[in-house]
Amino acid sequence: MSKEDIEYLKKLVKERLLAMPPNVSFSIGNFGDFTRDELIEEVDKYSEVGKETIEMQINFIKKMPKILSKTIK
Numbered sequence: 001m002s003k004e005d006i007e008y009l010k011k012l013v014k015e016r017l018l019a020m021p022p023n024v025s026f027s028i029g030n031f032g033d034f035t036r037d038e039l040i041e042e043v044d045k046y047s048e049v050g051k052e053t054i055e056m057q058i059n060f061i062k063k064m065p066k067i068l069s070k071t072i073k
Helices: 003-018 036-045 048-072
Strands: 025-028 032-035
Touching (some): 003 036, 003 048, 025 036, 025 048, 032 036, 036 048
Antiparallel strands (some): 025 032
């Protein structure tokens, strides 16, 4: 994946996280619990937690059409 692609995904995920309330907590695999702002920092650093967060968000985006099609019926 190119640096531009990584930067785009980081920006996309950070914007999705910013749309959530700041007091929301997330459990990221074996890494533990994180606040929204802590996850944004991890995504910025592109740490292992940041990479896992990006992967989880992209997987959710990919599944969204299926989820929506089930709720609309």
